[in-house]
Structure formats: C-alpha cells, structure tokens
Amino acid sequence: MNFDDTPEQSAFRARVRTWLDANAPKHLEPELRSAIGTGISGLKSVDPIEAAKAWQARKASAGYACPSWPREFGGGGHSAIERVIWQQEEGIFAQLSGIFSLGHGMCGPTLMAWANEEQKQRFIPPMVTGEEIWCQLFSEPCAGSDLAGLRTRAELAPDGSGDWIINGQKIWTSAAHVADHGLLIARSDPAVAKHKGLTMFFLDMKSPGVEVRPIRQANGHNGFNEVYFTDVRIPDAQRLGAPGQGWEVSLTTLMNERMTIGATIVTGFDQIFSLVCAMEGENGPLVEDRAVRSKLASWAVRDSGLKYTSMRAISAIARGEIPGPENSIGKLVAASLHQEIATFALDLQGEAGILTNPDLSAAKGQFQAMIMRSPAMRIEGGTDEILRNIIAERVLGLPGDIRVDKNVPFNQIEG
Amino acid sequence: MNFEFSAEQLQLRDTARRFLADKCPPAAARAVLDGKVDHDAALWQGLAEMGFLGVTIPEAYGGLGLGHLELCVLAEEMGRTLAPVPFSSSVYLATELLLSAGSETQKQHWLPRLASGSAIGTLAHAEATGAVSNGSLTTHLEHGRLYGQKLPVPDGEIADFAVVTAQEGDDLSLFLLDLSGAGVTREAVSTIDPSRRHARIAFSGASAEPLGERGNAIAQISAVQDRAAVLFAFEQLGGADRALEMARDYALERKAFGRQIGSFQAIKHLLANMYVAATLARSNCYYGAWALSTEAPELPVAAASARISATQAYQLCAKDAIEVHGGMGFTWEFDCHLHYRRSNLLALALGSLSLWEDRLIDALRQSQAA
Numbered sequence: 001m002n003f004d005d006t007p008e009q010s011a012f013r014a015r016v017r018t019w020l021d022a023n024a025p026k027h028l029e030p031e032l033r034s035a036i037g038t039g040i041s042g043l044k045s046v047d048p049i050e051a052a053k054a055w056q057a058r059k060a061s062a063g064y065a066c067p068s069w070p071r072e073f074g075g076g077g078h079s080a081i082e083r084v085i086w087q088q089e090e091g092i093f094a095q096l097s098g099i100f101s102l103g104h105g106m107c108g109p110t111l112m113a114w115a116n117e118e119q120k121q122r123f124i125p126p127m128v129t130g131e132e133i134w135c136q137l138f139s140e141p142c143a144g145s146d147l148a149g150l151r152t153r154a155e156l157a158p159d160g161s162g163d164w165i166i167n168g169q170k171i172w173t174s175a176a177h178v179a180d181h182g183l184l185i186a187r188s189d190p191a192v193a194k195h196k197g198l199t200m201f202f203l204d205m206k207s208p209g210v211e212v213r214p215i216r217q218a219n220g221h222n223g224f225n226e227v228y229f230t231d232v233r234i235p236d237a238q239r240l241g242a243p244g245q246g247w248e249v250s251l252t253t254l255m256n257e258r259m260t261i262g263a264t265i266v267t268g269f270d271q272i273f274s275l276v277c278a279m280e281g282e283n284g285p286l287v288e289d290r291a292v293r294s295k296l297a298s299w300a301v302r303d304s305g306l307k308y309t310s311m312r313a314i315s316a317i318a319r320g321e322i323p324g325p326e327n328s329i330g331k332l333v334a335a336s337l338h339q340e341i342a343t344f345a346l347d348l349q350g351e352a353g354i355l356t357n358p359d360l361s362a363a364k365g366q367f368q369a370m371i372m373r374s375p376a377m378r379i380e381g382g383t384d385e386i387l388r389n390i391i392a393e394r395v396l397g398l399p400g401d402i403r404v405d406k407n408v409p410f411n412q413i414e415g
Numbered sequence: 416m417n418f419e420f421s422a423e424q425l426q427l428r429d430t431a432r433r434f435l436a437d438k439c440p441p442a443a444a445r446a447v448l449d450g451k452v453d454h455d456a457a458l459w460q461g462l463a464e465m466g467f468l469g470v471t472i473p474e475a476y477g478g479l480g481l482g483h484l485e486l487c488v489l490a491e492e493m494g495r496t497l498a499p500v501p502f503s504s505s506v507y508l509a510t511e512l513l514l515s516a517g518s519e520t521q522k523q524h525w526l527p528r529l530a531s532g533s534a535i536g537t538l539a540h541a542e543a544t545g546a547v548s549n550g551s552l553t554t555h556l557e558h559g560r561l562y563g564q565k566l567p568v569p570d571g572e573i574a575d576f577a578v579v580t581a582q583e584g585d586d587l588s589l590f591l592l593d594l595s596g597a598g599v600t601r602e603a604v605s606t607i608d609p610s611r612r613h614a615r616i617a618f619s620g621a622s623a624e625p626l627g628e629r630g631n632a633i634a635q636i637s638a639v640q641d642r643a644a645v646l647f648a649f650e651q652l653g654g655a656d657r658a659l660e661m662a663r664d665y666a667l668e669r670k671a672f673g674r675q676i677g678s679f680q681a682i683k684h685l686l687a688n689m690y691v692a693a694t695l696a697r698s699n700c701y702y703g704a705w706a707l708s709t710e711a712p713e714l715p716v717a718a719a720s721a722r723i724s725a726t727q728a729y730q731l732c733a734k735d736a737i738e739v740h741g742g743m744g745f746t747w748e749f750d751c752h753l754h755y756r757r758s759n760l761l762a763l764a765l766g767s768l769s770l771w772e773d774r775l776i777d778a779l780r781q782s783q784a785a
Binding site: 001002003004005010018085235277287290292293294297298300301302304305306307308309311313314315316318319326332333385388389391392393395396397398399400402403 | 416417418419420422436484491597663666667674675677678680681683684686687688690693694696697698699701702704705706709720721723724769771773775776779780783
C-alpha cells in the first residue's frame with residue numbers, strides 16, 4: 001500500500017510539471033483561486049471564454065487537452081493513469097476548461113462510439129483544441145430523473161429527403177449559449193414504449209429554428225439555458241445509432257456524467273476549517289468549542305473518505321482495472337456536505353451571515369454563494385434519490401422499482 | 416500509486432475468512448453472550464496455530480514478524496465474525512505496548528506467550544465515566560505497590576497480565592502486572608455486549624513492575640491508541656459490512672405488500688446510506704493502514720479519521736440493519752442485536768467518539784501549522 005509513482009509515472013509527472021511551469025496562465029491563478037466553485041464566470045480581468053479557449057489550444061498543442069484520447073483525433077494518446085497525473089498537476093487551471101467538460105466527458109465519447117469515420121475526423125479534433133464547444137441536449141421540463149419520458153419530437157421530413165424535423169424544448173443545458181454543436185436526444189416514435197422510441201442526433205447550434213434562452217436560476221445566476229426547437233432540420237447523416245436506439249446511445253454518456261462531476265469535487269471542508277480556525281467565539285478560539293469540533297470532525301472524515309475513495313479508484317486505473325462502484329458515492333456525499341457546511345458557516349457569522357457583499361461578508365461571501373448554489377448540486381447529474389436508487393440496484397443488487405409505464409406505448413401513458 | 420492491499424495480503428484475508436467462517440459462526444459469539452463460556456478458547460487456540468496472534472511480533476520473540484497491513488486484514492475479519500476472543504486486548508493493546516515500551520526482559524517473557532496464545536494481555540486504563548488525564552486516576556503506586564480500581568477492563572477476567580495506568584506521585588506511569596498475583600481481585604461486570612467480557616479489577620497492594628519510563632503513560636498510551644485506533648476501525652469496518660450484507664439479504668428475501676421489501680425506495684435508501692458510510696469508512700481505514708504501516712507523521716490524522724468514520728459506519732449499519740429486518744430484527748433469535756451490541760461497544764472501546772473528534776481536530780490544526 002503506497003502513494004508512490006512508478007519510475008515511468010514519475011518521469012511523466014516531471015514532464016508535465018516542466019511543461020506547466022513554462023505554459024500555464026499563472027497570471028490568472030489568484031483570480032481562479034478566489035473564485036473556486038464558480039468556474040470561469042469568476043474571471044473579471046479577461047474574457048472568460050477567450051481565456052478558456054486559449055488554455056485549451058495551448059494544452060492541445062502539447063497533447064494534454066484530452067490526454068487519454070487517441071492521437072488521431074488530437075488527443076494525447078496517454079494512458080488512463082497518465083490522464084489522472086495530468087489532472088493532479090493541472091490543478092486550479094483545470095477550472096478554465098469547465099466550458100468543455102460536457103463535450104469532453106460526454107459528447108466526445110459518444111461520437112467516438114457511434115459516429116462514422118468522416119464525422120469523427122471532422123468534429124473531434126476541434127472539440128479537443130477548444131475551437132468548437134459542444135453542449136448536451138437531454139433534460140426537458142417534464143423529463144429529468146425520468147429522462148426517457150422526454151417529449152421533444154423528431155419526425156421524418158415530409159419532403160422525402162430523409163432529414164429529421166425537431167420540435168420541442170430542452171432545459172438545463174450548460175454552455176448552450178456559446179456552443180457550436182449539440183448532442184440531442186428526441187422521440188422519433190411515440191407509439192412504442194418510452195425507452196424504445198428515442199433517437200440520438202448531433203446538430204449545428206446555429207441551425208435555423210434553434211433558440212437559446214438563459215435560465216435565471218434560484219441563486220440569480222445564469223449558468224444554464226433553455227433551448228427551443230421549432231422545425232429544426234437535421235440531416236439523417238447526423239443520426240447516431242439506429243432510429244429507436246437513442247436510449248442505448250445515451251447510456252454511453254450518462255455514467256460518464258457522474259464520473260466527470262465526481263472527479264472534480266470540492267466539499268467545502270478546507271474552507272470551513274480555515275474560517276473556524278480564524279474566528280473567535282465568546283469563550284476563546286471557536287475551534288476549541290466542543291460542538292463546533294464535533295461538526296468539523298464529522299465533515300473532515302467525509303471529505304477525507306471521498307479523497308481516499310478516489311485514491312482507490314486511481315489505484316485501480318493504475319493497475320489497468322476499471323474502478324469499482326464505490327465511486328458512485330462521490331457527488332451524493334459532496335452535495336449534502338456543501339449544503340451543511342454553508343449553512344453552518346452562515347450561522348457562525350451571526351446576523352451578519354446574511355451579507356453577500358464580498359467586502360462586508362466574512363470569507364468574501366463565499367459561503368453565501370455556496371448556500372445559494374448548493375441545492376442545485378443535489379440535483380444536477382442525478383438527484384440524491386436517483387443516486388441512492390442506483391447504488392441500491394446496481395451495487396447492492398436490489399430489485400428495480402415497479403414501473404407502471406414500462407411496456408406501455410408512450411402516447412398512451414397518462415400524465 | 417497502489418492504495419490497496421497486496422495480492423499476498425488479500426490471500427491472507429481469504430485464508431482468514433475461510434478459517435473464521437468455519438470456526439467462528441454466530442453461535443460462537445452467542446455462547447459467550449449467553450454466559451456459557453467467558454471466551455471461545457478453541458477459536459483462540461486455532462488463531463494461535465494459524466500464527467494470527469503473533470502477526471506483528473518479531474520472529475525472534477516467536478511471532479510471524481509480518482507488518483501491520485496484515486494485522487489490519489485480520490482485524491476486519493474478526494469484526495465481520497464478531498469473534499468472541501480477546502484479540503483486540505492482547506494483540507492491538509498489550510502487544511503494541513510491550514513492543515513500544517517493554518524492556519528486553521519483559522518482551523522475552525511475554526511476547527512468545529502472546530504469540531502462542533498461552534498468555535492473554537490487556538490494558539487497564541479507564542476508571543469511571545469520562546476521559547483519563549493526569550490527576551484523574553485513583554489507581555496509584557504506594558511504596559512500590561498498586562492500589563485502586565479499574566473499570567471496565569476488557570477481558571479483565573481472563574487476562575494473565577495487564578498494563579495499568581497509575582499515578583506515581585505527580586506522574587502518570589505505566590505498570591505491568593501479573594493478574595494472578597496477590598492483591599488483585601476481579602469480578603465480571605455486565606455490559607451492553609456480553610459477547611465480549613469485561614471486568615472490574617481492584618488492586619490492594621498488588622506487586623507491579625514499571626513499563627517504560629516514569630511519567631510516560633500519557634505519551635505511550637496516546638501513541639498506542641493511535642495505532643490501535645486503526646485496528647479497531649478495521650474491526651468496525653468488518654462489522655459494518657456484515658451488518659449491511661445481512662440487511663441486504665433480508666431485503667431480498669422478505670416480502671410485504673406483494674413485493675420484495677428491497678424494491679421499496681424507503682428500504683433502498685436506508686441500504687444505500689449504509690453503503691455510503693461503509694465505503695467512506697473503508698477509504699479512511701485504508702489511509703489509516705497506510706499511515707500505521709509506514710509510521711507516517713500523518714498517523715494522528717489518519718488514525719482519528721479511520722476511527723471516527725468506522726465508528727459512525729458500524730453504528731449506522733448495525734442500527735439500520737435492525738430497522739430493515741423490522742420486528743424480527745428485534746428478536747433475540749436474529750443476529751442483528753449481536754452487531755448492534757458490538758457496534759456500540761466498539762464505539763467506546765478506545766475512548767468515545769467525542770474524544771476522537773478532539774484528537775482529529777487537534778491533529779489537523781497541528782498539521783496545518785506545520
């Protein structure tokens with residue numbers, strides 16, 4: 001049992017460090033650090049999208065943009081463990097690449113698995129270099145946890161061209177406002193059971209009839225979008241998988257989504273520990289308070305538990321194995337942790353805990369931002385409840401829920 | 416990086432699991448619980464023959480001379496099977512104290528006996544409600560003899576010797592005491608988990624020899640508690656996993672409202688939460704095992720993290736295993752209460768959760784200051 005690199009891993013890490021030392025945008029580091037959790041939207045001194053694209057292009061030139069993707073598509077051709085080492089070393093600068101995470105985590109792997117050769121050559125390399133941004137058009141107002149209940153229609157064009165005509169609405173689409181392309185799942189056959197009638201496509205986000213509207217979130221930010229489709233035409237060549245095979249195609253990416261989110265998780269423990277250590281209570285330093293200590297300790301072991309769970313997964317990768325199901329706990333644990341920590345941090349600040357202005361609030365308002373963002377973390381990428389179902393069914397082997405709509409044609413389901 | 420046990424260590428786990436499945440069914444713990452025997456002597460002898468009692472004892476003293484990673488592997492299996500033997504007292508506490516503080520004569524006398532199972536050792540530390548500190552103990556040395564009382568002492572009835580913390584003037588020191596000598600009286604005490612026996616031991620002028628230097632008790636005990644915390648945590652982890660398995664199996668088998676109860680989300684979510692807690696505990700335990708086996712400076716943080724996480728996981732899994740079993744889980748006949756009892760015993764066995772929370776926060780502050 002050890003945390004040591006093999007000689008090869010150690011050599012790779014040294015190469016990465018040297019390269020980062022010469023190439024990383026160090027002038028952005030302080031801003032990125034103070035904006036943890038808010039991604040590039042926290043960047044004020046530069047245009048965030050331009051900064052993201054510049055860093056992505058620089059990484060791509062050295063094979064670090066998508067380190068483990070094949071070289072023929074512009075990836076680095078590195079092993080899975082080398083990808084992990086890259087992530088560890090890239091550290092804070094990875095925040096810059098958040099805008100590409102859906103493309104790299106989901107759209108790219110789906111294209112690699114289902115697109116034809118010509119399409120892969122056309123679309124994957126610019127995705128790697130950051131020249132083109134992708135978004136994922138899955139969730140709908142009436143189809144979240146029950147994604148297969150989606151209603152956006154894909155119908156063959158009446159002109160016999162073989163093109164598809166898309167009508168409907170997607171929601172919670174990150175990066176749609178800046179995306180060049182989108183991966184879209186739609187219902188092509190409402191007369192069969194809900195999972196059987198779906199088809200996957202990709203499309204140009206500038207296609208006529210696509211309208212992107214930002215969603216104003218509960219916390220006042222605009223991190224996501226609604227996307228409306230009105231008679232949007234997609235050539236049949238941009239279908240991925242057979243008509244009706246869309247659900248199967250989507251599964252390539254759904255598990256990837258959970259892995260992606262879990263891999264870059266911040267629980268907030270370091271932040272609350274620093275806050276508490278700096279505060280004085282009525283009877284001396286707050287960190288000496290028994291009740292405070294109990295909470296801190298309980299969060300500390302969840303934070304370290306996640307950290308070492310990920311170490312176990314990395315070890316499996318280093319051995320050439322696929323990480324076990326224990327990784328499914330990451331987002332589930334971290335999301336509640338965020339919310340609990342933020343709530344407590346505000347409580348510690350007393351009546352001033354309501355203040356959001358960074359100049360007036362303790363810790364520059366980061367816990368106020370955290371408490372307002374944290375409800376979303378328990379929902380995005382699989383709700384707490386869906387994640388518990390997944391653990392119970394796929395890891396512990398419990399039977400699936402009874403599904404009253406399972407074999408019912410979609411157009412006969414009530415509601 | 417390889418943050419996992421080695422192939423040999425995993426093989427040892429399989430060997431231990433097979434051995435304990437055969438020699439330590441739930442009926443073994445029940446025999447002690449019901450008061451038929453004070454521990455499972457045949458199992459104890461079997462463990463000695465497998466070499467398991469001397470895993471960390473050097474070969475020169477009759478042990479296997481393996482490392483603490485191997486001991487972690489065994490501890491997990493002991494916890495899974497609720498082994499009703501003085502393994503933790505003798506191996507995690509007495510052996511560790513002798514190895515770290517014992518004189519050459521003391522080691523030569525006791526270590527071979529501990530390895531062969533012919534002697535059982537324990538630590539007699541607590542005296543009453545609350546944590547132990549210098550000045551809080553009544554047990555003391557007077558004209559070279561021990562006076563006072565220890566309560567509760569794990570395996571106090573059956574141990575051959577005990578390491579005792581006692582006031583020596585203004586100092587708190589460690590003493591080694593043959594429990595069969597004059598001036599020692601012991602009586603069994605009833606506890607929440609009678610499958611592991613505890614005693615009250617009174618000293619009235621008992622003869623005792625020093626273990627290590629005068630005034631070193633706090634430091635020695637603290638160091639050994641860090642090491643033992645990792646081992647206790649692995650026992651708790653084994654118990655947590657077993658309780659979860661029992662609950663999962665029952666949820667698959669039991670039907671209500673025309674379905675397996677495991678198909679209801681209310682049950683699924685209980686089980687998923689148990690899995691989450693056990694997984695976090697396992698990862699923290701591995702970190703503890705790494706720190707213990709490499710004598711890393713991170714041990715105080717790692718040990719407290721493993722201990723807290725495993726205490727929480729075992730308590731959660733044991734109590735919710737009863738919940739999943741419903742009324743049947745609260746019968747004497749079902750084994751759920753064996754884990755419920757054990758989880759609550761082990762939660763206190765090395766000091767309470769709040770004590771370990773304090774240790775963790777202190778250690779985190781120190782590591783941050785460093």
